[in-house]
Amino acid sequence: MITIKIFVFNAFEVNSFVLFDETGECIIVDPGCYSTEEKETLTRFIDENKLKPVVLVNTHFHIDHILGNHYLCQRYGLTPTGHAGGSMFWRTAREFGSVFNLKVDEVEKPGIFVVDGDTIRFGKATLEVRYTPGHADGSICLVSHEQKFVIAGDVLFYGSIGRTDLPTGDFDSLMESIKNSLWTLGEDYTVYPGHGPETSIGFERRNNPFLQ
Helix, strand or coil, X not given: CCEEEEEEECCCCEEEEEEECCCCEEEEECCCCCCHHHHHHXXXXXXXXXXXXXXXXXXXXXXXXXXXXXXXXXXXXXXXXXXXXXXHHHHCHHHHHHHCCCCCCCCXXXXXXXXXXXXXXXXXXXXXEEECCCCCCCCEEEEECCCCEEEEECCEECCEXXXXXXXXXXXXXXHHHHHHHHCCCCCCCEEEECECCCXXXXXXXXXXXXXX
């Protein structure tokens, strides 16, 4: 049984996730922790619950989603996992950070690359990778079919969708990603987006003004 702990970090209010099961193994998804206090908040939860981080996943490599990568990789001996399509974002992370007044000293180079249909495993749990470009090249979603939820990154939000005006963004591609990778899930799947409150596939199909 997967337990999901959500933290909201940095000025962009990124949802950062720790997913773990009864074995104590966990994965960290989109660690946006930026300040010393935010980093300590995340690691305190992991350490106090005696969790063992085995994977760090970025749903995409926009700067607000990778701010904690270096710190956590150094602390727990991890290497970022993501899709190779987003390489331009971690390669230029310092430049993107400076635009938003974010000081990025070290950028952790991803070392594990996944593609559509791959699985990410921890403990007794399995998540399916779905490639979902449109908001940014290299965007992925993580799906638990057993517990019917999806970690959606910045693809789909409560009542909204990911912005497409940033580099590599493309509205038509985003619509195709939602249609082909998310709408094929059951309406009862919970959606945990990269920002804002959780929602469901069914609610967004019926109510999201961008998708009617």
